[in-house]
Amino acid sequence: MIKKWKKASTVALGLTLSASLVACGSNDSGDKTAASASPSAAPAKQEPVKIDWLGYDSNAQVENPDTNPVVKLVQDKFNVKFNLWYADAQKWDETLNMRFAAGEMPDFMKISNIQTLPKLITQNVAAPIDEALVRKVAPNYAKYIDSVNKNAWDFGKVNGKLYALPGTNPRSMYPTVIVWRQDWLSKVGITKTPETLTEVEDALTKFRNNDPDGNGKKDTYGMSDFAIPIIMGAFGRPAFDDVKAAAKEPARALMPMLKDGKVVTAATQPEMREALDVLSKWYKAGLIDPEFITSENTTGYWADSQAFYNNKIGLTGKGMFYHWRNVLEPNNPADTLGGQYVNFNKSQPNGTIAFGKAPTGPKGASGAPQWATYANSYIFTTKGAKDPKVVEATLKMIDATFTDYDYFLTVTQGIKDQDWKLNGEQFVNMDKDPAKNVNAKGWNVFNPTNGGFSQKRDKFLFDFAEKNVKTKGYEPLALPATNAFAKSSNALAKSTIEAYFKIITGELPIDAFDEYVKKYYANGGTEVEKEWTEAYNQMLGK
Structure with a gap:
């Protein structure tokens, strides 16, 4: 059976995460003297938040990440600096277990199967996160999950605590076809x-x-x-x-x-x-x-x-x-x-x-x-959860894919007017190299939960599904190992x-x-x- 997770350090991470974010988000530096001495001085540019990132399928390594335009856009928008991890999707668990054993871990990562979550907890890899914090910093993401499948939150819980953020799979709102x-x-x-x-x-x-x-x-x-x-x-x-x-x-x-x-x-x-x-x-x-x-x-x-x-x-x-x-x-x-x-x-x-x-x-x-309407799940590691800036920046990135259509299209389809354009509301794909792996291009690397605009981007496709294939379905029940x-x-x-x-x-x-x-x-x-x-x-x- 699954053992109850009682590591005090990990519990503390989950309990203090919300309070830490409030402190980190405050405009009050605590240094009243310095603030009053130079009231007209421009605020100093903050150092980018460094994030070890594996929040994607990792089907290919991002080519030239230091100059990749999608990587640069996301880094500039959220004042972050990525160290992009890669793990061969065919050897995902094997590769990561070796790195975990060596004491290495990313800050945020996809997990290959929700059944592996209890093991990641006992390995001191997965950290708990306060669901209320997620709803506060990423309210649009949370609202979307509630509307698609409110039970999806439960599949990322162990002992009643949330460890894994659910991804979405809007296409799975429709069962397999007849x-x-x-x-x-x-x-x-x-x-x-x-x-x-x-x-x-x-x-x-x-x-x-x-x-x-x-x-x-x-x-x-x-x-x-x-x-x-x-x-x-x-x-x-x-x-x-x-x-x-x-x-x-x-x-x-x-x-x-x-x-x-x-x-x-x-x-x-x-x-x-x-x-x-x-x-x-x-x-x-x-x-x-x-x-x-x-x-x-x-x-x-x-x-x-x-x-x-x-x-x-x-x-x-x-x-x-x-x-x-x-x-x-x-x-x-x-x-x-x-x-x-x-x-x-x-x-x-x-x-x-x-x-x-x-x-x-x-x-x-x-x-x-019917396929699960929740897709891949994502965790903050115990390393990433220690830094409230990492957590806040990551949640804000997730929420942006539910509020900013252009940003969603950029992280999923590439650069506007180069890889895609909009004719009014209609999305037009201009990809000049469709055979090339999207991860290698830097696409779908920063869209861990699949965003909230799939139906808008693929309106014709979803209208077709609604008209032709809507029927009753049996969705799978996810359980821990x-x-x-x-x-x-x-x-x-x-x-x-x-x-x-x-x-x-x-x-x-x-x-x-x-x-x-x-x-x-x-x-x-x-x-x-x-x-x-x-x-x-x-x-x-x-």
């Missing part, structure tokens, strides 16, 4: 996009039996693995948000959910028994591609569905609205549509798509998997995937679900859920 072959629906005589589980079954049956691609062969199916979580969602929270990932990653096979005040495993809930019963019947009827186990994504980008592109299935999902955007943005000659729609259109130039809604099940449940999960998750995940696949394919009867659940709890599941619930309550300070 994409139908519109031309297939029309071919089999369906005039309305399916909205209920019964309507979905009818469409999939006709896709299987009525030759929707017109080649005279019975070689089409209804769906594959991308749509399985959507069907599960018609009964309750899906066991998995991604079948392919669940087969490889224990955390994706054993997804936690809140139920009756406790944290439980979604895969073991009775609603999933009902979902499996339907899926097994559909598989037997040939509605599900037999190769779903190896995934409809056989190569390339994770959101690509070769089975959908190649006339094998007529329903897919998993991707986001921007992947499948099929409408060009007016007045943007550089627009190329969504990447997955482009790939589909290359394979099926005469094919058309329709965006669907999460189907409603027999008891009214519905929903597609626990010992029981680390100990038992591999074996439990393996038994879960085996049971689910065998039941769907008919190798095991639906009654095997009950035996699977029994063994799950006997082999460590009870302790996993017990520690999950304790960790969740401890996170909230209960």
